Amino acid sequence: MTITYRSVKGSNLTATEVDDNFHDLDDRMTELEDNPPEPVNISNITVVGTQMTIYLEDATVFGPFTLPQANFRPSVVATVATNTHAPVLADANGYKRCTHVDGCTVTVPLNAAVAFPVDTELTYRQAADEPVIFDTLTDGPTLNGIAGFLDMSGGRGATVTLKKVATDEWDIIGLLAEDVTA
Known part of the structure; x- marks a missing residue:
């Protein structure tokens, strides 16, 4: 089903068109809830010094992010x-x-x-x-x-x-x- 837009139609929507729009959106949400898409998982995380980079399975890269660190207090x-x-x-x-x-x-x-x-x-x-x-x-x-x-x-x-x-x-x-x- 296709959503009917008032701006495209050029006039007010009928009660049936409004109901059809809500029904279409409800069907789409139910489909997503029943069959969620597979997530893109993390494939790798690298840390170099204080810089962390996250790599996803679809080759998306996030970062580098600067990691917080405590002040170094050597036990010398x-x-x-x-x-x-x-x-x-x-x-x-x-x-x-x-x-x-x-x-x-x-x-x-x-x-x-x-x-x-x-x-x-x-x-x-x-x-x-x-x-x-x-x-x-x-x-x-x-x-x-x-x-x-x-x-x-x-x-x-x-x-x-x-x-x-x-x-x-x-x-x-x-x-x-x-x-x-x-």
Whole structure:
């Protein structure tokens, strides 16, 4: 059956023509419901780096799509056996165990000296009796510690993370030594 269009006919449709149109559409819908078409299935998915492409059986290609990914936080554990440490780019997102008997002073560099990306983390563990002290050179970056606490680890086993939050600004997170002089 063919659908009758008012614009083609040039006049209003009769009640029978309207009913025939609805009947035709209902028959077509019933046919689709009873005999759905075969889907075009995925034949292959490729991923190269963060790019995913989907291939269908009829050679249709979708993508590439950029896949979301978490920030890479390598589980690199290293030991700092000296009483000073100047972080370098290779230290980014790493974990350092400070073992020197006199503790360790970590000097956080300016962005101009070592351009760590914002969101970089540097984690230090006090693995000896003396603390890990976080310091900067004159006119160095801003270290955002915690009010009432010193910018140093709070005892053997304490772990402290420096998180870069702006070009020359780092937040200090972790177990810090309480400032008993305040």
